[in-house]
Amino acid sequence: YICISSTFIKCDMVTNSARLEYQFHVFLLNCSMLLRTFYFLLQSLNTETNGCDLLPALDGDAKTMNFLQEVVDIMLAYIVESFDRSTKVIDFHYPNELLQRNNWELSDExxxxxxILISCRATLKYAIKTAHPRYFNQLSTGLDMVGLAADWLTSTANTNMFTYEVAPVFVLLEYVTLKKMREIIGWQEGRGDGIFSPGGAISNMYAMLLARYKMFPEVKEKGMSSAPRLVAFTSEHSHFSIKKGAAALGIGTESVICIKADERGKMIPSDLERRIIEAKQKGYVPFFVSATAGTTVYGAFDPLMAIADICKKHDIWMHVDGAWGGSLLMSRKHRWKLNGVERANSMTWNPHKMMAVPLQCSALLVREEGLMQSCNQMQACYLFQQDKQYDLSYDTGDKALQCGRHVDIFKLWLMWRAKGTIGFEAQIDKCLELSEYLYNKIKDREGYEMVFDGKPQHTNVCFWYLPPGVRYLEDKVEKMKRLHKVAPVIKARMMEYGTTMVSYQPQGDKVNFFRMVISNPAATFEDIDFLIEEIERLGQDL
Amino acid sequence: YICISSTFIKCDMVTNSARLEYQFHVFLLNCSMLLRTFYFLLQSLNTETNGCDLLPALDGDAKTMNFLQEVVDIMLAYIVESFDRSTKVIDFHYPNELLQRNNWELSDExxxxxxILISCRATLKYAIKTAHPRYFNQLSTGLDMVGLAADWLTSTANTNMFTYEVAPVFVLLEYVTLKKMREIIGWQEGRGDGIFSPGGAISNMYAMLLARYKMFPEVKEKGMSSAPRLVAFTSEHSHFSIKKGAAALGIGTESVICIKADERGKMIPSDLERRIIEAKQKGYVPFFVSATAGTTVYGAFDPLMAIADICKKHDIWMHVDGAWGGSLLMSRKHRWKLNGVERANSMTWNPHKMMAVPLQCSALLVREEGLMQSCNQMQACYLFQQDKQYDLSYDTGDKALQCGRHVDIFKLWLMWRAKGTIGFEAQIDKCLELSEYLYNKIKDREGYEMVFDGKPQHTNVCFWYLPPGVRYLEDKVEKMKRLHKVAPVIKARMMEYGTTMVSYQPQGDKVNFFRMVISNPAATFEDIDFLIEEIERLGQDL
Incomplete structure (x- = not known):
């Protein structure tokens, strides 16, 4: 509680007129917290309590409220700390060490x-502060306060998406939100279908499943042996989930044909058409093209309009994997990068990435109505009774691959209400502005080399940092060998110091490079400056 | 705040010795709340605040804490209310009506x-109180306070399960917990593999995918055309996800052979063997048997030992779908019902059902080590870098079908710590005792007829209630026709009154019957009495 109180005192004052009022606030809050501290102290003098004393135990109300409030206080302190640049992004320990730093074992008693409160504190102590303004490691970063509140509320409601009966509000909100997203894609009057799934990989798998069902519905009953050899197409820079989906669906990874990408990572339409024709000549049946809007590493947007033309010509299902880049549709400034998406048959769009909705929140949007239902339904009579009193079209569970389905909608919906579309737009535009700042800063800076030329289209900035010891090497092979080891070492040091985190990887014949991405609304220009300084500080001796 | 305060006053006193202390507690808490109320009142006199004023906004700390605390207060009030039998389980409205009762639309501004707080209140007002002691509608009911706290903390940590790098603690806890679960299954030293997946249907799909990969690994690359016709076996009472999985994986629903169940809903092993031999004679390849431990409607346990013998003899992957019944392994009294599970190759076990862990929490356990990895891995180099500083075996993400994966482990782990294995056992035993009480109460009661004879093996009690107007009908066809309509009408009335909720369905040639299940630790004998009285009250005029 001392830590929380100090937080309030810390944020010193704003305007003169508000100062007095503010001080009174702080006074009241401190009083309230002092009383609470006193109360908990008093409680701790009691005999030890355990989970059995909580609700639904008789007279468990007070104990429950206290326990939950203590957990909330732990979390509130963690949240404030997470946004504080002077704290570490991570308190890193190797797995074996971390296993020994706490008792994590499960026992009979x-x-x-x-x-339990100690365990909660330990868990957060060793967690990554994904909200930290200098955490750039993944496509999903940041912590939105309204989204968080919504996720807490979702946990409290603790229900399942399968029927209107057990999730009336959430089913309606899913309906409202999916319609809005389809309108933004550009489908007439927001018509179509969709679902929130447990992540982009599953959303992409849904799309592939629908494409197959649309062309060969008999596969549902008779399996793949009832269809000719199906082939899917995606760029060599696309996400691995396309292949994962093909492996699972019995299509096979070899039937996913990787289309060449240009030096910026965009699919080359002429190569797509060539490979489609080639496949047809072999007697294969092209059924699915997955274009990527925002590739994972380069942040490239495939040319959707040209791809749509080819899909139309050859009558192939066009899917847009916009898990990462789909959110740019919310920005009037950047949505042109997805021009042509309105011609797609389906789209993956993960608000948990660029819109910073808490994990997990991934949508699959489908243009054709009714297809998901007929593709996936099994009509389990214990769940989807046909003689209920209400409109059964709201029992959306049977169009899912899952039976039970987690409520992922509320956090997106509530954030949308809190920000408005323009709020999301501002947030996205700001991240793109930051990445442009980074790009401009390093593109001509000594010791840096860009992985691809030109201004990034998404927030991905891919670059090598060449430490002095590598920079001037003349033996090219030796230079590449040494450079390949630079990013992993710098990254490991970042984690050990806990100052920042950014991802790296090789790609094709390119040795390890940093992939900077910005999706955290907490990041500022200063954080970008810091990152560059930190890379140089940690890499100078290499 | 008034509502919360009154809650504290309501739970009147326990023992004389504690009374004074307790009253002092209440006094302190009320003081603290009064101050807080005053503080918020003062705040509301300020100009309107919105999401932009919260963290990471400069000086957003105090506003953030207040906002989150207000949401917490709304939730705490809801929680206390949920356990209060005098409140409604549901405030039911038809979809169109609910759409009009609030503004749910998303806008630009x-x-x-x-x-936002109003929206939170509205969402909870119209939500189902799944924690309510009289909510029996689904296999997942109840709300565990430690589990809830853990889920809040999970949302706050807001990370992803794919690597140790971004989820060090959660990855370790998953490791610890899966090992413990495998020990409980009876696999030597808890060896094997596993994953927490987004629900039982996906866990079952994983099992089917692994079984196929084990027998025909080339399907991963070459698709189903590289394998002969595969057939899977499961009982006619099994969960629909087996067929859903077969449809998705390109095996086809017709290749799922439904084995006869006895009158109690258990798979008949002799029929299984007969159908396996028959399939082989047709040149098909049996690759997967899914036995059910706890069927959805009857709660039946397939005879695992006999099924294991058959699977061994014919060299077929044995999966146990214990999504519902698997938790009985935690009970020394009831675990015999799963005898033979230790011989299975894989098992689905959903702690979010009978162990009342908040949704979602489903585990797939696999006996063979390494298989999941080789079946599902795609080795994305931007995520699973091979030159990291730590032991890469903790980067478990590549064995998943998903890429990003929600953290479902912490709530189970924390509940396990709070209850111990014996706490889960007590909770499970109590639910089974309640269902036996219900069975004993209605089996000879006038107006009731059991759907199957004998004491239920799980908490499922399946029965018809025959209202006086149906009870004495002599025309059998007419009687069945009328009886079929009874459960839907009573259920609709339950929802309109909001007093309780219980599921119903037809099964095979059996007309609509009630399926009572008990997984809510808050339920008591009185709630069972209430249910019976309520059914009779609502059905007497039918």
Whole structure:
């Protein structure tokens, strides 16, 4: 509680007129917290309590409220700390070390609630602060306060998406939100279908499943042996989930034909058409093209309009994997990068990435109505009774691959209400501005080399940092060998110091390079400056 | 705040010795709440605030804490209310009506935080109280306070399960917990593999995918055309996800052979063997048997030992779908019902059902080590870099079908710590005791007829209620026709009154019957009595 109180005192004042009022606020809050501290102190003098004392235990109300409030206080302190640049992004320990730093074992006997609180603190102590303004490691970063509140509320409601009966509000909100997203894609009156799935990989798998069903519905009953050899197409820079999906669906990874990308990572339409024709000549049946809007590493947007033309000509399902780049549709400034998406048959769009909605929140949008239902339904009579009193079209569970389905909609919906579309737009535009700043800063800076030329289209900035010891090497082979080891070492040092985190990888014949991405609304120009300084500080001796 | 305060006053006293102390607690808490109320009142006199004022906004700390605390207060009030039998399980409205009762639309402009709080209240007002002691509608009911706290903390940590790098603690806890679960299954030293997946249907799909990969690994690359016709076997009472999985994986629903169940809903092993031999004679390849431990409707346990014998003899992957019944392994009294599970190759076990862990929490356990990895891996180099500083065996993401994966482990782990294995056992035993009580109460009661004879093996009690107007009908056809309509009408009335909720369905040639299940630790004998009285009250005029 001292830590929380100090936080309030820390944020010193704003305008003169508000100062007095603010001080009174702080006073009141501190009083309230002091009383609470006193109360909990008093409680701890009691005999030890455990989980059995909480609700639904008789007279468990007070104990429950106290326990939950203590957990909330732990979380509130963690949240404030997460946004504080002076704290570490990570308190890193190697797996074996971390295993020994705490007792993580499960046993027969219960622990006290005090022990449980200790576990909560330990868990957060060693967690990554994904909200930290200098955490750039993944496509999903940041922590939105309204989104978080919504996720807490979702947990409290603890229900399942399968029917209107058990999730009336959430089913309606899913309906409202999917329609809005389809309108933004550009489908007439927002018509179509969709679902929130447990992530982009599953959303892409849904799309592939639908494409197959659309062309060969008999596969549902008779399996792949009832269809000719199906082939799918995606760029060599696309996400691995396309192949993963093909492996699972019995199509096989070899039937996913990788189309060449240009030096910026965009699919080359002429190569797509060539490979489609080639496949047809072999007697294969092209059924699915997955274009990527925002590739994972380069952040490239495939030319959707040209791809749509080819799909139309050859009558192939066009899917757009916009898991990462789909959110740019919310920006009037950047949405042109997805021109042509309105011609797609389906689209993956993960609000948990560029819109910073808490994990997980991934949508699959489908242009054709009714297809998901007929593709996936099994009509389990214990769940989707046909003689209910309400409009059964709201029992959307049977169009899912899953049976139970987590409620992922509320956090997106509530954030949308809190920000408005323009709020998301501002947030996205700002991240893109930051990445442009980074690009401009390093493109001519000594010791840096860009992986591809030109201004990035998404927030991905891919670059090598060449430490002085590598920079002037003349033996090219030796230079590449040494450079390949630079990023992993710098990254490991970042984690050990806990100052920042950014991803790296090789790609094709290119040795390890940094892939900077910005999706955290907490990041600022100063954080970009810091990153560059930190890379140089940690890499100078290499 | 008034509502919360009154809750504290309500739970009147326990023992004389504690009374004074307790009253002092209440006094302190009320003081603290009064101050807080005053503080918020003062705040609301300020100009309107919106999401932009929260963290990471400069000086957003205090506003963030207040906002989150307000949401917490709304949730705490909801939680206390949920366990209160005098409140409704549901405040039911038809979809169109609910759409009009609130503004659920998404717009361009942001709303104020006050509006956001109103939306939170509205969402909970119309939500199902799944924690309510009289909510029996699904296999997942109840709300565990430690599990809830853990889920809040998970949202706050907001990370992803793919690598140790971004989820060090959660990856370790998954490791610890899966090992413990495998020990409980009876696999030597807890060896094997596993994953937490987004639900039982996906876990079952994983199992089918692994079984196929084990027998025909080339399907991963070459698709189903590289394998002979594969057939899977499961009982006619099994969960629909087996067929859903077969449809998705390109095996086809017709290749799922439904084995006869006895009158109690258990798979008949002799029929299984007969159908396996028959399939082989047709040149098909049996590759997968899914036995069910706890069927959805009857709660039946297939005879695992006999099925294991058959699978061994014919060299077929044995999967146990214990999504519902798997948790009985935690009970020394009931675990015999799963005898033979230790011989299975894989098992689905959903702690979010009978162990009342908040949704979602489903595990797939696999006996063979390494198989999941080789079956599913795609080795994306931007995520699973091979030159990291730590032990890469903790980067478990590549064995998943998904790429990003929600953290589902912490709530189970924390509950396990709080209860111990014996706590889960007690909770499960109590639910089974309640269902036996219900069975004993209605089996000879006038107006009731059991769907199957004998004491239920799980908490499923399946029965018809015959209202007086149906009970004495002599025309059998007419009687069945009328009886078929009874459960839907009673259920609709339950929802309109909001007093309780229980599921119903037809099965095979059996007309609509009630399927009572008990997984809510809050339920008591009185709630069972209430259910029976309520069915009779609502059905007496039918």
């Amino acid at each position: 219960p622990e006290t609630l005090d022990d | 942001p709303e104020t935080l006050d509006d």
